[in-house]
Amino acid sequence: MYLREIKEILDAEVIVGQDRLDVDVTCAGVADLISDVLAYVTPGCLLITGLTNPQVVRTADVLDISAIILGRGKKFSSETVRLAEELNIPVLATDYILFEIVGRLYAKGIRGCIEKVGSK
Amino acid sequence: MVIGDDFDHAGEASRNIKTILKQINLPNDVIRKAALISYESEINIVSYARKGIIRLTILPDHILIEAVDEGQGIPDLELAMQPGWSTASQKVREMGFGAGMGLCNIKSFSDIFHISSEVDKGTHLKASIKLKGNTDD
Ligand SMILES: Nc1ncnc2c1ncn2[C@@H]1O[C@H](COP(=O)(O)OP(=O)(O)OP(=O)(O)O)[C@@H](O)[C@H]1O
Ligand SMILES: [Mg+2]
Numbered sequence: 392m393y394l395r396e397i398k399e400i401l402d403a404e405v406i407v408g409q410d411r412l413d414v415d416v417t418c419a420g421v422a423d424l425i426s427d428v429l430a431y432v433t434p435g436c437l438l439i440t441g442l443t444n445p446q447v448v449r450t451a452d453v454l455d456i457s458a459i460i461l462g463r464g465k466k467f468s469s470e471t472v473r474l475a476e477e478l479n480i481p482v483l484a485t486d487y488i489l490f491e492i493v494g495r496l497y498a499k500g501i502r503g504c505i506e507k508v509g510s511k
Numbered sequence: 512m513v514i515g516d517d518f519d520h521a522g523e524a525s526r527n528i529k530t531i532l533k534q535i536n537l538p539n540d541v542i543r544k545a546a547l548i549s550y551e552s553e554i555n556i557v558s559y560a561r562k563g564i565i566r567l568t569i570l571p572d573h574i575l576i577e578a579v580d581e582g583q584g585i586p587d588l589e590l591a592m593q594p595g596w597s598t599a600s601q602k603v604r605e606m607g608f609g610a611g612m613g614l615c616n617i618k619s620f621s622d623i624f625h626i627s628s629e630v631d632k633g634t635h636l637k638a639s640i641k642l643k644g645n646t647d648d
Contacts, residue, residue: 423607424607
């Protein structure tokens, strides 16, 4: 599914990457703890989070995550936005809570980057 | 050089490592593991030590990532290695760290892992990744 469609589904605002909405994604992971993300998120996934500090962008960069979906109405600090621009990582922000984001995307065919831990 | 408490730049060493490994065309899987290991190590230095370095050594059959720091050290390595064990400060937790998974992640992404530490001196972590037989897992 293209980021453009995800933006529509989530009624999201594009914070970074207006020119990258044709990125295609099939899977996603949710986390508010970075090391939890690092343990299982696979390259090319969406990262759904409520974290707003620059480290979430660093993490996305280290993992080659295709885009960050910032949920529950959170806002990135200007510093975080700058870093995302610099590292060229698309960021979409939505007022939906994480549960709603996940449910809406799952219903449209996006799947978890793994199903269960240990089941890579 | 990684400086304690400098969260703004934490992640840059891993980025450099990634760039170097891409230039020499190593498999994506190896690059990903190396980036994860150096990133978790960097964050640990920034979170718990005064200063340190991340060193990358490229050898014919494996790459070696070392994180050497000067700082408080780890009193009980066995405990620190346990999933979920963390002494992260509130500040570190607010940034999304402190799951107590960092060292476990480093261990599971490396083929050979070694850590030694001396209280009030510092910590030395070594992780190596084999270049052969490291296909996607
Ligand atoms: N370089 C270090 N110097 C001193 N103490 C350390 C160092 N690295 C880790 N520790 C100690 O070991 C504990 C476990 O580290 P680990 O990286 O596994 O988890 P964490 O940093 O607490 O959380 P996470 O990495 O999941 O965000 C830390 O909470 C800290 O007490
Ligand atoms: Mg850690």
